[in-house]
Amino acid sequence: MNKEEIEQVDVIIIGAGLTGLTLAYHLRRLGRKVQILESSQHVGGAIQTFHQEGFTFESGPNTGVVGSVEVAELLEQQSDLRLIADPSAKKRLILKGGRFYPLPSGPKSGLQTPLISLGDKFRVLLEPFRKPGTDPDETLAHLVERRLGKSYLDYAVDPFIGGIYAGDPRRLVTRFALPKLYALEQTYGSFIRGAIAKRRAPKAPKSELITREVFATHGGLSTLTDRLAELIGRKRIHLGVSACSLTPHPEGHWEARYIQADESHCLRGRHIVTTCTAPQLQSLLPFLSEADLAPILSLRYAPVVQVSWGKRELSLPHFHAFGGLVPSLEDKQLLGILNPSACFPDRAPEGGTLLSIFLGGMRSPELIEASDEEIRQIVSDRLRRLLGIDYEPDLIRIFRHRHAIPQYEASSEARLTQISTLEALHPGLHLAGAIRDGIGMSDRVRQATLLAHELDGQLPTYDK
Ligand SMILES: Cc1cc2nc3c(=O)[nH]c(=O)nc-3n(C[C@H](O)[C@H](O)[C@H](O)COP(=O)(O)OP(=O)(O)OC[C@H]3O[C@@H](n4cnc5c(N)ncnc54)[C@H](O)[C@@H]3O)c2cc1C
Structure with missing residues (x-):
């Protein structure tokens, strides 16, 4: 069944990850009409919290850094959720010769x-x-x-x-x-x-807010993205959207065509903002040629396998730290082992330990194809050798992220130039997300907040 309903909004946002949600949240606060289109069935994008066996664990980021005024202010606005890490999070360990040193x-x-x-x-x-x-x-x-x-x-x-x-x-x-x-x-x-x-x-205004503390949120990072979704209004977020394509209209607005629940839809907006990865842009922007997108598509991504590992009644006093990072000279497969239960009170049952183990990355990209059994073996081998842990876990969950982290390599100059060129050629088009302006949550919140104010300044005031 096909049903065509053409709604007009100020800004259409592609993606309900942290960037899209923060952008929509601020635009709504500024009195603007937004619509988010999200291909998956949930909000949060890379941020997904799970609860199982008394453990609270993440499939993507575990923590952020209060590294921008914008993220500090967002956390202040949602202060009931804000969770600043225990001072032990300041302790970071590095592996050398099979031992962790501070x-x-x-x-x-x-x-x-x-x-x-x-x-x-x-x-x-x-x-x-x-x-x-x-x-x-x-x-x-x-x-x-x-x-x-x-x-x-x-x-x-x-x-x-x-x-x-x-x-x-x-x-x-x-x-x-x-x-x-x-x-x-x-x-x-x-x-x-x-x-x-x-x-x-002399300090820049509000720079005292940039504390560089490690933050998360009570109940896991999804509580923040869920809160933003509630404040935006769930009906302003369409989930499970497929075949989305964005085209400029000769009358000056943008059209988004997409399918949701087997029905095709059309939406009009004065501005469109994409927040997805580079490869996902290709099908979204059919009016751009392969040559137009080539400098953006050359962005490489590190694939990451993250394993959440939990054990009740296990304390690791020698590993009471943010975690241990691993030099590539020491291990080609393991990137690091974080200890969220040392940083936050609610990640493991009382007396238990939750670890978050990162594997692969650019040093071993092929690990993204490894089977669950192979990943489990690598994990139990490293936990035994490095932390002396020789027990079966009460919890083990494996998450694979094929396009986890964009790599800002030598191709970046051409990519950023092309993004500016395309935005100038197509007024109202904004290519945001981690393809530019930094890869961390703090960067994402900063980019989205600044863009919200920029778009508000460009939109007519009578629309409010
Ligand atoms: C494993 C991992 C660990 C990380 N660790 C940290 C950390 O410790 N600290 C930190 O600060 N940051 C970390 N990050 C980075 C942080 O998670 C990201 O910067 C941030 O969550 C990205 O948010 P985003 O909204 O820009 O993108 P995303 O979260 O990727 O959201 C983009 C959204 O767009 C949707 N989408 C894509 N294509 C379409 C389409 N065609 N139509 C509709 N919707 C579409 C996607 O489904 C997705 O929901 C980590 C990331 C990963 C993957």
Whole structure:
């Protein structure tokens, strides 16, 4: 059965992940009419919380960082949900020679750590006097090795990048992947001089809100995305949408055609915003040629397998930390083991442990194809060898993310230029989401909040 109903809204948003929901939430607060179209049957996108056997666990992100004013304000607006991690979350461990060591947190522990070579401990003293780089496309690995030394790359930056990007610092370009680090060297000539100067510099408005604390939400991160969905209004979110295609109309608006519950629908909007991954853009934007999209489609994604592992009545005092990150020199399959139950009170039954184990990434992309049995074997082998855990778990769930984390590599310049070109050529089209502006939840909230205000400024005031 086909039924054509043409509704007109201010903004059509593709995707009910954190970006789309935050955008719609702010637009609704600004009095705008929005409609979200979501292909899956649930809101939250990569954020999905599960409850089983008394454990609360995530299939995607476990935690975020209060790294932008926008995420701090969103958490403040939903303060009953906000959950800031236990101070033990400050402790991060790095694997070396089959043992986890704390990442140094100050000069004394920096001098004592076995993670960094003696030569590099002295070499770092000369860091303020090294010339800044001149290659704007310098990789993170090259920059770190040049300024700090190889052991900093191998035992600090590589595992950190494995944990955040599931990526390879030898491929990520600093300017795009860690723009603040790039700016530190370019502006102040050195990381150390830059860090000191920034501490003394006058603070930007509201910068005190950027605490860099680790956050989650009570009951798991889905409580935040579910709350946003309630505030937007469930009828403003169409789930289970398929065959969605967006086209510009000669009269200046946009049309979204899609199928929902076996019926075809058409929606009109002044603006459309996509929040999906690069490969998903192709079918959404049929008016663009392959050549138009090629620079965006060249974005590579790290595939990630995440395993939630829980055991009642198990405490791991030697692993009471945010988690342990794993250098690629030490293990080609394991990216890291997080310990959400050490950070948050409600993730495991009293006295129990919930671990979140990340495998694959760019160092072992083929693991995404591994069977459940193979994944279980890798997990039990690593837990036995690294944490001395030799028990059958009470909970084990395996989640596979084929396009988990976009890799901001050398192709980024061409991709970002093409996004700007396409947006300029097609007024009202906005290509958002993690294809630009950062990969973390804090970045997603910031992008969506700023875009909401930008779109509100472009929409006629009489529409409110
Ligand atoms: C395994 C994993 C671990 C992570 N860990 C962390 C972490 O520790 N900290 C952190 O800050 N961030 C982490 N992230 C990143 C964080 O999850 C993302 O930045 C954020 O959730 C992305 O939100 P989004 O809305 O941009 O995209 P998504 O959540 O991907 O949402 C996009 C939505 O668009 C929908 N969609 C796609 N195509 C269409 C279409 N054609 N029509 C309709 N709908 C469509 C999808 O179904 C999806 O719901 C992690 C991500 C993953 C996958």
